[in-house]
Amino acid sequence: MDKRHWLDCPATLSHGSIIQRVIFTRQVPQAPQGGGILRFVESFARGYLEPGAASTPQANKGLQEIYFVASGSGLLLAGKQKHNLREGDGIIVPPGVEFSFANDGAEPLELLILVEAVPKGVKPKLRRPLVRNFVENGMGQGHWAHLVHKVFDRSDGLLALHTVLIVRIEAMQPADTHGHKSDMDEVWYMWRGQGVHVVSQEVCVQTPGTAVSVCPSDPGHSLINHTSEPLQVFYFARHPQ
Numbered sequence: 001m002d003k004r005h006w007l008d009c010p011a012t013l014s015h016g017s018i019i020q021r022v023i024f025t026r027q028v029p030q031a032p033q034g035g036g037i038l039r040f041v042e043s044f045a046r047g048y049l050e051p052g053a054a055s056t057p058q059a060n061k062g063l064q065e066i067y068f069v070a071s072g073s074g075l076l077l078a079g080k081q082k083h084n085l086r087e088g089d090g091i092i093v094p095p096g097v098e099f100s101f102a103n104d105g106a107e108p109l110e111l112l113i114l115v116e117a118v119p120k121g122v123k124p125k126l127r128r129p130l131v132r133n134f135v136e137n138g139m140g141q142g143h144w145a146h147l148v149h150k151v152f153d154r155s156d157g158l159l160a161l162h163t164v165l166i167v168r169i170e171a172m173q174p175a176d177t178h179g180h181k182s183d184m185d186e187v188w189y190m191w192r193g194q195g196v197h198v199v200s201q202e203v204c205v206q207t208p209g210t211a212v213s214v215c216p217s218d219p220g221h222s223l224i225n226h227t228s229e230p231l232q233v234f235y236f237a238r239h240p241q
């Protein structure tokens, strides 16, 4: 099991004034012991913008960023576009688009940040940022008790990733065990609540702010909500081709 709490990761500045902690980075083939976890995604981070602060306008070359507003409110500015942001908003910022965030609220604007490289030969689908709150998408059910809310998938413009989800597990509910090989990425980040995550033969109590990579998991992994409150996970995956 690869498990990391965001506070165990060093703080850096991104986009001028987003205080971020990069939780997982991509494996480097030349340095397999370098600490990289992800196989298809460049990085996964948690960051925030303080009240009254704004990030530096920036365009990403060859990279697409996916943001999730974990708490707080603010603005996304991109050219003539201006989006009011609220908790639960997902944002895809395609490459080549200059954008910035501003926190006009009273609380920190907390963001989960995924960076995916544009794969060779792939043309980005989006030409301007896409903003949508995950609760606007329908909810489905899988693995017994996973209540699954899509944030984004390939049809929305993801490039390296296949799905970004919010998975909800109600109180005292288990999920069926299933396994993954190492030919994919699947990461579970505890957003709200907590649960017991069994990965292969390891067990951890997964608390808020903890990310767990479950690839490979043999014979499987299962997240169990052993508490009396619902839990919500920010989940992202790149499936085998």
Ligand SMILES: [Fe+2]
Binding pocket: 178, 180, 186, 214, 221
């Ligand atoms: Fe899984």
